[in-house]
Amino acid sequence: MSVADNLAALKRRWARWRDGLRARPAAEFTYRIVVGVVGTLVLAVGIVAIPYPGPGWAIVFLGLAILASEFDFAKRALRYVRARYDAVMAWFDRQHIAVKGVSAAFTGLIVVGTLWLFGVIGWSAGLVGLEQQWLKSPIGLGS
Structure with missing residues (x-):
């Protein structure tokens, strides 16, 4: 199996698992709460780490990506923050x-x-x- 085949199989398994959660509202609600809490904690650590040398922004993007896996507002925020980050880094490079x-x-x-x-x-x-x-x-x- 190629890497692409493995990724496709993983996506299918993930989609089936999420469909199973959607079929059980209490489980889906609990899952969304856990994703929200974990994503928010990772995001908070990233924000605190931004002014220090190291992966502060990567942690912020990871936290937003965790949140974006379940919440539309986080998908929009991730796109916006990434675009602003890229613009500021391009400015800084000049x-x-x-x-x-x-x-x-x-x-x-x-x-x-x-x-x-x-x-x-x-x-x-x-x-x-x-x-x-x-x-x-x-x-x-x-x-």
């Missing part, structure tokens, strides 16, 4: 190196600020004997 440098510095500040807030910087400084009060977290974490 920018001068100074704009890209400021963006990298801003990302670095967010990372350092988060590390400071959660007490990682104060804790690390204490490990090497550079304990300073201003390095400690203002919310008392990591002390």
